[in-house]
Amino acid sequence: MVFKPIETEINQLNHDAISTERKTTLQPLIDYIQRKKDNHQVVNLNFICTHNSRRSHLSQVWAQTMASFFNIPKVYCYSGGTETTALFPVVADTLEGSGFKIDRLSKEENPICSIKFSRNSHPIIGFSKTFDADFNPQSDFAAIMTCSSADEACPQIFGAEQRIPITYEDPKTFDQTPLQLERYKERSLQIATEMKYVFSKLNNT
Numbered sequence: 015m016v017f018k019p020i021e022t023e024i025n026q027l028n029h030d031a032i033s034t035e036r037k038t039t040l041q042p043l044i045d046y047i048q049r050k051k052d053n054h055q056v057v058n059l060n061f062i063c064t065h066n067s068r069r070s071h072l073s074q075v076w077a078q079t080m081a082s083f084f085n086i087p088k089v090y091c092y093s094g095g096t097e098t099t100a101l102f103p104v105v106a107d108t109l110e111g112s113g114f115k116i117d118r119l120s121k122e123e124n125p126i127c128s129i130k131f132s133r134n135s136h137p138i139i140g141f142s143k144t145f146d147a148d149f150n151p152q153s154d155f156a157a158i159m160t161c162s163s164a165d166e167a168c169p170q171i172f173g174a175e176q177r178i179p180i181t182y183e184d185p186k187t188f189d190q191t192p193l194q195l196e197r198y199k200e201r202s203l204q205i206a207t208e209m210k211y212v213f214s215k216l217n218n219t
Contacts, residue, residue: 016083016132019113024083027203029211040208042178044215046156047089051216057081057089058155062171066095066142067102069160069182069201075109075138076206079131080213091138092155094145100124101140102186108198112206145171180208 015021032040043059050057061073070093081089106116106127117128117137128137143149145157157174162181171177182205188197 016079017113017115017130020079020131021083023112023203024080024206024210027207027210029207029214032208032211036208037211039180040212042176043156043158043180044212046176046178047086047212048216051086051088055088056154057086058092058151059089059158060092060094060145060150060155060174061158061160062094062096062145063159063161064096064163065099066093066097066144067099068105068185068198069205070095071101071105071140072109072202072205073158073160073180073182073209075114075129075131075140076202076209077212078138080206080209082132082135083210084213084216084218086213086216086218090151092150093140094143094147094150096144098124098144099142101127101142104185104189104194104198105202106140108195108202111199112202146173 061070063070074091074093078091110116115130119126127140129140130137153173156176157171159179185197185201188194
């Protein structure tokens with residue numbers, strides 16, 4: 015079970031408010047997971063943006079959390095970028111505000127964080143890396159493109175079974191402004207709502 019504050023937040027998310035157009039964008043991800051699940055296969059999801067610092071991490075964390083929340087087994091979520099930077103600190107702070115337990119394992123230029131959504135589940139290891147880094151799957155995965163620039167910069171993702179563009183506006187636009195924390199929270203909740211929709215639509219038989 016996920017931590018109680020996260021459960022409370024998930025229960026408050028209204029995925030009925032997602033537009034019909036956006037649901038159409040999310041459908042290929044639902045279909046991919048369902049197909050793998052029906053074939054009793056592992057589901058590897060690699061969320062990709064340019065810097066692997068914001069949107070891809072939020073997507074990875076919320077997707078893995080929703081898989082647990084809806085009891086969908088054998089789902090493994092990853093993230094990567096077209097280049098390596100660092101997990102932006104406000105992303106970790108935003109997740110902490112939603113009830114995730116963050117353990118900052120290192121304080122180097124590209125820090126490593128342990129992100130836990132449940133007492134007994136393996137933590138998500140958050141740090142910036144390229145999408146094809148050894149830490150990530152090299153084949154049999156879906157590449158979910160969370161930003162348009164990464165989607166355009168990568169005409170081909172080697173090893174990906176399917177490429178699924180699900181792009182989000184970058185909260186980085188509001189860095190160092192009075193709206194920074196609000197916009198990061200807004201983006202996190204948008205991603206959480208959409209991942210809730212995706213996993214709620216799966217046939218768990």
